[in-house]
Amino acid sequence: MSPTLYEIFTEEISHAFDGGIYAELIQNRSFEEGVLPSVMKLIKKPDSGLKMELVSLSDGVPTNKWDMPWPWNMNCGWDTNRVLVGWSLQGGGEMNLTEANPMNVASLRSLKLKVLGQARLVNSGYWGINAQTGPPSALKFYLRSGSYRGKLTVSLESKDGKVLADHDFGAVKPGTAWKAFTATLNASGTDPKARFVLTFRGEGVLQVDWVSLFPPTCKNRPNGLRSDLAKWLENYKPSFVRYPVGCYVKGLSWQSAPDWRKMVCPPEERPDMWGYWKYRSTDGFGYHEFLEFCENIGANATNALAFNGAEPHVELRRDITCQRRFSGAALLLNNRVVMATFRTVSVGGEKTLRQLVSHDEYLFTMRKERKVSLRDRQSQMT
Known part of the structure; x- marks a missing residue:
């Protein structure tokens, strides 16, 4: 079996990041927990409670299909007590x-x-x-x-x-x-x-x-991770770590999905994000901390890119979605994705979705023979 097949999959769910591996001890530290996502509005449910719904939907997207296939009220409920x-x-x-x-x-x-x-x-x-x-x-x-x-x-x-x-x-x-x-x-x-x-x-x-x-963090990194949990994951000896993936990566809409550009600045300047799992994420465990973690445990850092849009023009999005869901901006066509690691050095120009999928060798040049340092990776993201 190839040694590169063993990975760690990371998702902010059930407080796996905030309250989990991310070492921050204060909950709701910036008092943003009750901020409604900018692309959402509140509507009343039949039981007199509140739920979130997209302010607007693209043409052809049914109002009850923009979210995941399972009952969408579950994760879009709004609790005023939070x-x-x-x-x-x-x-x-x-x-x-x-x-x-x-x-x-x-x-x-x-x-x-x-x-x-x-x-x-x-x-x-x-x-x-x-x-x-x-x-x-x-x-x-x-x-x-x-x-x-x-x-x-x-x-x-x-x-x-x-x-x-x-x-x-x-x-x-x-x-x-x-x-x-x-x-x-x-x-x-x-x-x-x-x-x-x-x-x-x-x-x-x-x-x-x-x-x-x-508290003291893994390798004493500022804004770092819990030492005990980081060591526990290191003991698995993964060849690579994927971040961020799962339902967390898509947010409640494309507009509110994680944006790596907002995760490499000082933590005080990160705007937080209302995640899919009914609470707001600080994004304290952001792209910068993810790359540091991968260096700490000797694993490759892997990111995913998804294509979102309609032919002939395709918008290159930040991350990977799941469950073949509709989005508020456009449809994710056929849930086709292209994976790329942080060793990626180039991204192709404007092409149709068919061209992008069939000619992904033009999209990503993988530096498989050269180990890229954290500094190089950070410079590629700016």
Whole structure:
């Protein structure tokens, strides 16, 4: 059997990335969970609930066929309670989401917090935050202090309320600019159900955004992966890793599908994506982190390209779809795809779909004899 036949298939499903191999401990870190995908609208279901539907469909695409063949209501339901998933407020204050004064174009919403004396902003993580003794965790978050004047501390607390780690930022003065706050938290005990707390003591209104807490990662990579899970996958010794694939890669429509160009920038500048599996992905485990992971375990990095469009003009899309589904932009003709690894060095020009499929040797020049470094791969993506 060829040694190149053994692979790892990666998909963001059931929190395999966020809350899984991606080491981020804070859930809904940028408060974007409740943002409706731009190409979607909300309509009422017969049971009075809400579901998402494409704003518009291409000619010839039935309204009930744009999605997967199985019952599409299952994955397009809209839960209004997910807007602040992971977050809660204790003490004197009020919180709500705001689109005023966005931190950047990728994070259009932030949390507006009105502090009345003392307010504790709590994040429960993904089924709890796994606090561990040993090397410290790296904390980073952003504040626009607004009219707030008072003290700020952060802490890791056990399920029963014991403080495992804390840091005092001292006094926070009013201001209109977004400011990054960083610290390291070294837990004095372990608890898989710990929580993260921002405590404000003072008065005023401020905004919070992009709260991130990372334990030590695989190879100490910034914005990296969990060491234990990465090592577990490495032990399989795959010859190549595919990313991103499965239903995740197509999003709810072509317009909302993953875009590698938005996954190689700093994580604060990644716009997130509402995935197919009923939650929003941070895309923190993006193309850059994927390539680093492949280098770490000595595997080839493999991407997939799909063709989406109608003859005679074909639009070269970013990734591979599944289940031969309709899309909001056009039909995926015959579900025919061309696979390419990140060793790809050229892509052909405009051709018809028939020409592209029958002459894929003109599409991709594979450098099978030369090992391409991460730097080379990154330069090819820009």
